[in-house]
Amino acid sequence: GIPIRTTLDNSTTVQYAGLLHHLTMKARSTVRDIDPQNDLTFLRIRSKKHEIMVAPDKEYLLIVIQNPCE
């Protein structure tokens, strides 16, 4: 995917965009395989260092990376 607007540096953004795009596609297809009426609204990945939140849409993807509270 092409980053349109970003607060990080370009290379990181490109990496995140590419990888998360595929992951979101996969997650959405998983949700729809289980129940065709369902659709993916939000994807949250929590890792040791940060939390990545992805809000997908038909054409665009909003990705937010946050540091967890602890």
Next chain:
Amino acid sequence: MEIIYVYTRKRSEFGRPCSFSDRPAKVSVDIPPDPSMASGFILRNPVDSYVQHASDMSEHEVNTERVEVESRGVNHVEGGWPKDINPQEVEQTIRFRKKVEKDENYINTIMHLGTLMEHCVKQNNAINIYEEYFGEEEMAEVEDEPPSAKTINVISKLTSFFDVLLSKRDPNVTKRTATHLSWHPDTCKKLAVAYSSLEFQQNMKDMSFDSYIWDLENPNKPELVLKPSSPLVSLEYNPKDSHVLVGGCYNGQMAYWDTRKGGLPVEVSTVEVSHRDPVYGAIWLQSKTGTECFSASTDGQVLWWDIRKLSEPTETLVLDITRKGLLENALGAVTLEFEPTMPTKFMVGTEQGIVIACNRKAKTLAEKITSTYSGHHGPVYALARNPFYPKIFLTVGDWAARIWSEETKESPIMWTKYHLSYLTDGCWSTVRPAVFFTTRSDGTLDIWDFLFKQNDPSLSLKVCDEPLSSLRLQDNGCVVGCGSKLGTVTLLEISSGLCTLQRNEKTLATAMFERETKREKILEARHRELRLKERARSEGQETEVEEKPVESPHEVLDRTRREFFKVIEVELQRRAQAETQHLPSAFQVKDHAREEAAAQGEESQLPKEEEEEEKDAA
């Protein structure tokens, strides 16, 4: 009752065409039911009947050839831009981006997604829902877990019929023993294994000299093949520079490799100044340059080297306990031990069962050898200091493992019982102070927890059928690699109960070691007192000849032999009794055979005892 229906036809009428005609039914035989037989029947209610409707299936098994998988990377370049825009051109991309931003669809989408995201972000900021609740309670549960270990990887390389996906074996036809293992110092994903055949003069012509570095992610092919001029007996990674390894060869030379430079050694020590026997121990020293190492071998020498100049050793020491420096009296060294926190002291385990502690910095030869500890009947195969208590060290040799304290020189402070098979290697756990591992020549790995139980190992695992020859624990304490006689290296992961520090463990272990050391010291003091008294008495009574019955060596031998057999018989009887109580008689035959084998094994120990007695009596 016979029912016969006779049909007759004249011979002349044979062959005539048949003309069938209808006729009403005619009763041929009428058999009325016999009511007297009804009593023989039992009415069955309910009646089970089953019906199955299924498609026919057949089962077929196929075992495919093992597929060799290789990992490759893909370089992903920024893509997705429309054709007319060159992603390298900053102006074009900026223009495109601005255009998209003005798109109405984009704006709506962003608004919608933005609110959604805001909601979740606020959630996150409000409460941390993934925090550790009940952190204290989890600790209590861990103790109940029974200790266990599971194999995570078997390193060998023949095409195998194992269904285990990862198998690593020695790829050569003639199997060589995996004599030494060394983990990569940083990543612990790589394992260097030295292969050689330790049978005396049984080197076959086609036996290869190579040793391998395996990457755990790729168990089919070694990551690097090291090609020395003679098989390697020991191999160690440099803890400071993880690309450098030093290896001790079967012919006594030392060689060092740089993994960045390939499989041939960068430099090999010259034959004239190297050892005369296989180099059994090679360890890196803690030095500023990080290039110093030392080696020991059964020719009785300990040599210090600087790998930048392997043409001659920087220092030598002859392991002669009479402290005269004579090579003829020297004891052959089988293992070497060095603790980085005490850089001037080191210990050597010898073939004769004696452990020698030495001080490198001593000026005279006599002071170099500080103390000796004798206690094993056979070669000391492994020597390890406890990483938490440097004064306590573990020796493994003959049929038992012993724990010594540096202060008590006469006997170990703790020891395990005698096993039925030789112990080949041992090491302490890096995370728990009272846990250590030993390997046996019947292929078993024992994990001992001395705080918990001292009579038996906490966990005893049969790793393989052939003897295990070497053992190495990874630095994190959870994964242990054992090498076997046929070259198979097995990696086992230990259950967390055995590799996490328990509460109060350090204090308990300290208390235990101190207690045992004190006990030994008291015993030693008593022995010394008794001896002094004896000597004083014998000096005071010079005229009176001591009434000790002087036995000739033969009588001593006979007496010991009788006592020995008596002890064995008592033990066998005890075992037979214990086992007849538990097992049915069918198994007694098997046990009897096993006991006989054990008795035979123990009888073969007798010649050694005889030799010792002869030496003592002489």
